[in-house]
Amino acid sequence: MGLIVQKFGGSSVADAQRVMNVAKIVTDTYKQGNDVVVVVSAQGDTTDDLIEKAAEINPHAAKREMDQLMAAGEQISISLLAMAIESLGFPVISLLGWQAGFNTNSIYGAARIKNIRQNRLQAELARHNIVVVAGFQGINRYDDLTTLGRGGSDTSAVAIAAALRADRCQIFTDVEGVYTADPRKVKDAKKLKEITYDEMLELATLGAQVLNNRSVEMAKKYGVELEVLSSLNPIPGTIVKEYTKMEKMLIRGVTQDKDVALISILGLKDTPGVAFRIFEKLSTKNINVDIILQSFGRDGTKDIIFTCTKDNGALAVELLENMFDDCKIVSNTNVAKVSIVGAGMESHPGTASKMFEALYDSNINIQMISTSEIKISVIIDADEADRAVSAVHKAFIPND
């Protein structure tokens, strides 16, 4: 008994049958005595279809008009879902982003939620309606439609859960929860019962794209308890919250990320401020640098090595070649980042050495290392990534 916010992505409502499946999940929750607010994305490929239509007419269209166009996607999915819920005999109403009170700033295509006017939402809940809300969209101070950008529907769901102080925000996806490793690749991968916001954020950054980071950050900020679960098999999933019981696990997950370019600047003159100049330059072009390593050569020069995403790699090399004549710049995109994440490792000094031992035993060479309080990452050869994840997973995750 409580207030539950449920979010379903585009693939969950892709066709009539799936819309009916979602209606079933929603009404089952309502039947258990809960108030239910459902946040939905646009159906399946609708968003891509609309983008294509626009590109055919004007590939550089004003973002305001793109948002006006895109917002039609969720308008279709919410009304269809409301009709499906109605057909099962339950009271329901669909609300567009602006009808549900989503006030945003005016950055079209990537708007931020400023606040949620709750009067309409509260009124519909008071009438015992199941409320179906269009995710991803809002309205700015000029009464123009805006969209929240990538992962926007997750953010919409968490924002509503925060505003209404919901008891839980359930994010339905095509996986059954958060796993200790990619279950398609690591057969012993386990579904986690619980995970902290910080661990979830690290896992998302490291390539386990289950939840959008912005929504996890918002959930953390407002203390919204999240649950990641499957719309095809709605058994209990993974709860994301502030503190968790440790489940005797030192780490929560092993991930790999192959979208990595390793850039080496070799033989730099060792003058003050050279590192600052390099990374300042990269930041002007919005190149996010991940791991940085600096080492000194014998002849009074130094080497600076860093990683960024593959699509930024070429641009980074180009920028740097114009800065220095007297050094060698090498780019390697055949690398992967393998990481372990877990709030428990802070108080366990042997965690890093245990990871390195597992890799050594598998004869995998480590090129770079980076550590934070709840994460250890290594850069290795891309071809060895799968083998590395399996080895590290086996070393850390108890196999029962």
Added chain:
Amino acid sequence: MGLIVQKFGGSSVADAQRVMNVAKIVTDTYKQGNDVVVVVSAQGDTTDDLIEKAAEINPHAAKREMDQLMAAGEQISISLLAMAIESLGFPVISLLGWQAGFNTNSIYGAARIKNIRQNRLQAELARHNIVVVAGFQGINRYDDLTTLGRGGSDTSAVAIAAALRADRCQIFTDVEGVYTADPRKVKDAKKLKEITYDEMLELATLGAQVLNNRSVEMAKKYGVELEVLSSLNPIPGTIVKEYTKMEKMLIRGVTQDKDVALISILGLKDTPGVAFRIFEKLSTKNINVDIILQSFGRDGTKDIIFTCTKDNGALAVELLENMFDDCKIVSNTNVAKVSIVGAGMESHPGTASKMFEALYDSNINIQMISTSEIKISVIIDADEADRAVSAVHKAFIPND
């Protein structure tokens, strides 16, 4: 130099190429120094596609949700048209029905416009924007989306023209104007330069579906000068206004309508109130009766004969059979109504006889006759309708 409202239907914006064609017409008008407001329908089959999606999920969906769904159609077409106009280098903004200030009542699916809040429209025109407005849709007092029903976009265009006191409201269609007869059937059919509101209303009722009647009525009420013209060949079309020069034409058009059922109630007892009872009964089932004829038989009985649309015919027979045991009810759906329309005929007493003569000369038998101030209709055999229209057209329209 003035303010022009232009309306384009769904087929005019069916694909990228047609959207660009509309953008060209709009910007040509703007380049001539006019302020331009464009009203657009949903693209081609979008509306039908959305109806189908809904029917698959819930064939009896709440009308509020149907309107929420349908309104997405124009949202797509206005943003695409705005992008097309932008690509030609002109300032433009798209507005949804509610953004353009369309306040309606709450009859979902067939809402009536109550008023248009003009502040946003006026502000955008003051910024010299071309304003693209979603036709067919508005918002009610609960902030819920509504649609105006059949022909709604024409009504939207006329309502905006009335509110803004536009100099002209151009309705772009797939024909080049209003013709004296269907040009596909009558080779001498002529495009009219001008026609009165009343004549246009009669022509629409009689099956020449160029303009929706509701929009013509509204145009008449607010004195909005309409022009019907082609989006594929935008040469001057037909102006619809209060008074016209007569152009030496007695009549403006000859039309035929085959959606007619002729119902005969034969041998009724001649008791008072019998006609009243019949038509009261029919009106309770929303059966609109067109022409009525009553005649007396020799034996103290009477016959009542009337016409209605074909789909109402069967229902009418069923209703009447339960009312009377002692008379014979015959339904004939193989009939057509051929009519002439023209404000000039009022002052020309010979008009009717000229029409009947033309039919007699072609050996066409008249079954019923109905006349009004600006219209004469006859019911004839359906198979002779085309021949009748040609004969009457030839008799009245000067062939230059």
